[in-house]
Amino acid sequence: MDTPLHFAGISGSLRKGSYNTMLLKAAAELLPENTTMDILPIEDLPLYNADHDLPAAQARPEIVQGFMDAIGKADALVIASPEYNYSIPGGLKNAIDWASRGEHSPLLRKPVALMGATPGMWGTVRMQLAFQAVFLFLDMKAVLKPEILIADAAKKFDASGRLLDEKAKELISHKLQNLRELVLAGKLQYH
Numbered sequence: 001m002d003t004p005l006h007f008a009g010i011s012g013s014l015r016k017g018s019y020n021t022m023l024l025k026a027a028a029e030l031l032p033e034n035t036t037m038d039i040l041p042i043e044d045l046p047l048y049n050a051d052h053d054l055p056a057a058q059a060r061p062e063i064v065q066g067f068m069d070a071i072g073k074a075d076a077l078v079i080a081s082p083e084y085n086y087s088i089p090g091g092l093k094n095a096i097d098w099a100s101r102g103e104h105s106p107l108l109r110k111p112v113a114l115m116g117a118t119p120g121m122w123g124t125v126r127m128q129l130a131f132q133a134v135f136l137f138l139d140m141k142a143v144l145k146p147e148i149l150i151a152d153a154a155k156k157f158d159a160s161g162r163l164l165d166e167k168a169k170e171l172i173s174h175k176l177q178n179l180r181e182l183v184l185a186g187k188l189q190y191h
């Protein structure tokens, strides 16, 4: 189908030389046809505080509302994240926590593809498992296969941050295609 779709990408790492931001940028170059992707920054979101959220506050902080609106406009999310202490990095979890609130949370039932890179050996598998609980609570539609677990990341990207691993690129393309198909199947079902 030639329906244009738009994905929103989020990196779980805030540092400049992040392998996961490189991975997300590699994904942006491997999108299926008729699919675009923006990367949404999360580094300036304040820490979640219910006093600054609805209904306690009259409006959410502008930056938070903008982040939530951008997720709402996207057909699907692509998240590339490291694993911190066997789990989801705090900055990313904070962003998810803000976006998860309210009966109109833009994360509810949102299709999502998760991937991760680490210089370590286990490819972020524990972070990805921890995310399954978040997907379950928010009824997010995770594309589970193929899994993108980039281990030994220092050897997988060149000095300019380009992904060198051809097998990984193939898997990422496949996963993004599956994400597109999941979105389109949902549109057929619900619209």
Ligand SMILES: Cc1cc2nc3c(=O)[nH]c(=O)nc-3n(C[C@H](O)[C@H](O)[C@H](O)COP(=O)(O)O)c2cc1C
Binding pocket: 013, 014, 015, 017, 018, 019, 020, 021, 081, 082, 083, 084, 085, 086, 087, 117, 118, 119, 120, 121, 122, 123, 124
């Ligand atoms: C607080 C912290 C906890 C970490 N915990 C893990 C971990 O549990 N598993 C792992 O493979 N790497 C762990 N690392 C190493 C990260 O994988 C590594 O710093 C990686 O480069 C971060 O991703 P980035 O390159 O996208 O910033 C940890 C790093 C930090 C800063």
